[in-house]
Amino acid sequence: SLSDRLTATFKNLRGKGRLTEADVDATVREIRRALLDADVAVPVVREFTGRVRERALGAEVSAALNPSQQIVKIVNEELVEILGGETRRIRLAKNGPTIIMLAGLQGAGKTTLAGKLSKWLKAQGHSPLLVACDLQRPNAVTQLQVVGQRANVPVFAPHPGATSQELEHPAGDPIAVARAGVEEARQKLHDVVIVDTAGRLGVDADMMEQARQIRRAIVPNEVLFVIDSMIGQDAVNTALAFDEGVNFTGIVLSKLDGDARGGAALSVSSVTGKPVMFASTGEGLDDFELFHPDRMASRILDMGDILTLIEQAEKAWDKDEAARMAKKFADQEDFTLEDFLAQMQQIRNMGSMKKMLMMMPGAQNIRQQLEQFDEREIDRVEAIVRSMTPHERLAPKIINGSRRARIARGSGVHVSEVNGLLERFAQAQKMMKKMAQGGMPGMPGMPGL
Ligand code: GDP
Ligand code: MG
Structure with missing residues (x-):
C-alpha cells in the first residue's frame, strides 16, 4: 500500500545525518512508485514528486528536524495543499435558498449523499428540501423519497400525486422539475435545496448536457461532484469531463469506507483544482463527514505518529x-x-x-x-x-x-x-x-x- 511503501522509504532515511541529492532522488522515486500503485494519476504523480524534490533539495537546514523528517514534512504539506488546504465549507446564499446541485456518474453515491447532507444540514438548524431530478433510473425518485423519510426531510418529486407504478418509471423534464423544486423551496421558505440528478454508467454527452442545463436553470451556489473513491485511474477523466460539463465547485468522495487509499482524492482535486468538501464513509445516513485535507494527508501517509513527533520537535x-x-x-x-x-x-x-x-x-x-x-x-x-x-x-x-x-x-x-x-x-x-x-x-x- 501507499502508506506501507512510504513508511518503508522514510524508515530507510531515518538516522541519516544529511541527505545527498542521490538520497532525495531515491526517496522521490519510491514516493512516485507508491503513488502510482495507489492509483494516483500519472501527471499528478509527476507534478507532485517534482515539487517534493525541488523543495527537499532546496530546503533550508532546519534546526528542529533531521533531513528525513523534513522530507516527511514536505510530502505532508504538499498533500494537504493538493487536497485543498483548509476544509472548505458550503457557501450559503445571502438571499433566498442556498441551492446545492449534485452531479456524478450513476452509482457514485449522489442520492445517498443527498440524504446524508440534508440530515446533517437539518441538525445544524437548516430546513432543507430535496428535489428528485433523476428521471432516468427506475425507482430513483422513490429511492430519494425513502432517503428523505429517513432523514426526516421533505422531497419534491416530479409528480406529487403519482402512483407507485408511475413513480417507478417517471417521465418528464428534469430541468423543469429542478426549476419547480427551487420555486417550491422559495415558496415554503426552505433555506437549502439539494437537487439530485441523474448519472450514467460512463460519461456521455446527453447526460452532461442535461446536467449543464439544470445548472443553467437553477444557478446553484454549489455544484458538488460526487465520485466513488474506488474508481482508480478513471477518476481523472471522469472529473475532467464533469468539470468541463458542469464546472463543479466542490468534490465529495464517496465510499471512503472501502479499501480506497486516497489515490482518487489526490488525482481529482489536483487536476481540477477544486477542493474536496465532504467524505462519504458508508451506506448509513450518518456515515458522512466534512473533509479535512490534513487528516486525509496523514491517512495517505499513514504517519500520524511521525507527524506528531515532528510537531513536538518543532515545539x-x-x-x-x-x-x-x-x-x-x-x-x-x-x-x-x-x-x-x-x-x-x-x-x-x-x-x-x-x-x-x-x-x-x-x-x-x-x-x-x-x-x-x-x-x-x-x-x-x-x-x-x-x-x-x-x-x-x-x-x-x-x-x-x-x-x-x-x-x-x-x-x-x-x-x-x-x-x-x-x-x-x-x-x-x-x-x-x-x-x-x-x-x-x-x-x-x-x-x-
Ligand atoms: P447514485 O447513483 O449516484 O445516486 O448513487 P447511490 O446513492 O444510489 O449509491 C449507489 C450505491 O452505493 C448504493 O448501494 C449505496 O448504498 C452505496 N453507497 C453510497 N455511498 C456509499 C458510501 O459512502 N459507502 C458505501 N460503502 N456505499 C455507499
Ligand atoms: Mg441516484
Whole structure:
C-alpha cells in the first residue's frame, strides 16, 4: 500500500545525518512508485514528486528536524495543499435558498449523499428540501423519497400525486422539475435545496448536457461532484469531463469506507483544482463527514505518529519534563541515571539533537562538540543504561568492577565505554547540582556530553 511503501522509504532515511541529492532522488522515486500503485494519476504523480524534490533539495537546514523528517514534512504539506488546504465549507446564499446541485456518474453515491447532507444540514438548524431530478433510473425518485423519510426531510418529486407504478418509471423534464423544486423551496421558505440528478454508467454527452442545463436553470451556489473513491485511474477523466460539463465547485468522495487509499482524492482535486468538501464513509445516513485535507494527508501517509513527533520537535523541549526536572533541582534531589535515560529517550523521540541542545544552559561551551554529535552515541548510552538494574540506575556508586563487566556484556560494548559513561554521568550530576544551587530555571542540562 501507499502508506506501507512510504513508511518503508522514510524508515530507510531515518538516522541519516544529511541527505545527498542521490538520497532525495531515491526517496522521490519510491514516493512516485507508491503513488502510482495507489492509483494516483500519472501527471499528478509527476507534478507532485517534482515539487517534493525541488523543495527537499532546496530546503533550508532546519534546526528542529533531521533531513528525513523534513522530507516527511514536505510530502505532508504538499498533500494537504493538493487536497485543498483548509476544509472548505458550503457557501450559503445571502438571499433566498442556498441551492446545492449534485452531479456524478450513476452509482457514485449522489442520492445517498443527498440524504446524508440534508440530515446533517437539518441538525445544524437548516430546513432543507430535496428535489428528485433523476428521471432516468427506475425507482430513483422513490429511492430519494425513502432517503428523505429517513432523514426526516421533505422531497419534491416530479409528480406529487403519482402512483407507485408511475413513480417507478417517471417521465418528464428534469430541468423543469429542478426549476419547480427551487420555486417550491422559495415558496415554503426552505433555506437549502439539494437537487439530485441523474448519472450514467460512463460519461456521455446527453447526460452532461442535461446536467449543464439544470445548472443553467437553477444557478446553484454549489455544484458538488460526487465520485466513488474506488474508481482508480478513471477518476481523472471522469472529473475532467464533469468539470468541463458542469464546472463543479466542490468534490465529495464517496465510499471512503472501502479499501480506497486516497489515490482518487489526490488525482481529482489536483487536476481540477477544486477542493474536496465532504467524505462519504458508508451506506448509513450518518456515515458522512466534512473533509479535512490534513487528516486525509496523514491517512495517505499513514504517519500520524511521525507527524506528531515532528510537531513536538518543532515545539521543542517538553515543558512538563522540563518542569519536572526544575522541581527536582529545587528540591535538591539527585539527578539519577533514570533521569539521564528519560532525557535521552525524550531527545530521541523529538528526533532533533541540535535545537534541543542549543536551548540548554551551557550549550555555547559545547557548540563544536554538538556539530559532531553522533546520534548513535545515544543508542550506546541507552543500551548501557538499560543493562543496569533499577537499583544501579538510582545509585550508580554501587557499580563496581564486576557489575561494570556484566553491564558491558549486556549492552554489547567495551567495559571502557561503561566507565566513560559513568564518568560523564558523575560530572553531569555535579553540573546539575551546581545549576540547581545557582537557581537555574527551567531547562535541564544535557549531561551526556
Ligand atoms: P447514485 O447513483 O449516484 O445516486 O448513487 P447511490 O446513492 O444510489 O449509491 C449507489 C450505491 O452505493 C448504493 O448501494 C449505496 O448504498 C452505496 N453507497 C453510497 N455511498 C456509499 C458510501 O459512502 N459507502 C458505501 N460503502 N456505499 C455507499
Ligand atoms: Mg441516484
